[in-house]
Amino acid sequence: MSFSKVDEELICAGLVVCEFPSMKIVYEDFQFYKIDVPYVPGFLAFRELPATQPLIEKLRKTKPELVPQVVLVDGNGILHPREFGLASHLGVVTDIPSIGVGKTVFALDGINKVRV
Numbered sequence: 001m002s003f004s005k006v007d008e009e010l011i012c013a014g015l016v017v018c019e020f021p022s023m024k025i026v027y028e029d030f031q032f033y034k035i036d037v038p039y040v041p042g043f044l045a046f047r048e049l050p051a052t053q054p055l056i057e058k059l060r061k062t063k064p065e066l067v068p069q070v071v072l073v074d075g076n077g078i079l080h081p082r083e084f085g086l087a088s089h090l091g092v093v094t095d096i097p098s099i100g101v102g103k104t105v106f107a108l109d110g111i112n113k114v115r116v
Contacts, residue, residue, distance in 0.1 A: 001048050001074055009035050013051035015059065017066050027066045029055055044075060045089040052086075056094045068096060076102035 004010040010032060017027035033051035040046075052073075060067050075086030077100030087100030 001051070011035055011048070011051055013048070013055060015052075015055040017059070017068050027059065027063060029058065031055060045084075045086040048075065048086055049089050049093065052090055053093055056090075056096070071096050071098045072101050073098050074101060074103075076100040 002012045012030055012032050014030040015028065016025055018024065019026050031051065031054065035047050035051070037047045056067070056071075071090060071094070073087035073090055077085050077087035077091070077098060079085070079100065079102065085100055085102065087098040091098030
């Protein structure tokens with residue numbers, strides 16, 4: 001997910017599918033999306049999911065053989081204050097296992113920036 005520096009309501013979502021174990025890129029797509037949900041800490045999924053989910057649905061329709069077995073998401077999954085971040089949301093709505101790879105370390109269950 002990348003946010004426009006000119007228009008704070010415009011984001012670009014991307015999807016890259018890699019072959020395993022070679023990690024060769026076999027599919028890539030992106031789309032621009034106008035967000036209409038304000039930023040609220042802890043509720044990022046409601047802002048970013050509408051831009052991300054259609055990319056997977058498009059792949060499912062156009063090249064179903066390339067639908068990934070697991071998705072790495074730029075956002076937290078269960079390591080989230082509500083234990084259900086963007087990665088969890090995306091996994092549920094697409095029925096694809098997901099792993100959150102968040103940039104922010106939340107202090108939960110004894111985990112913090114020092115103990116990661």
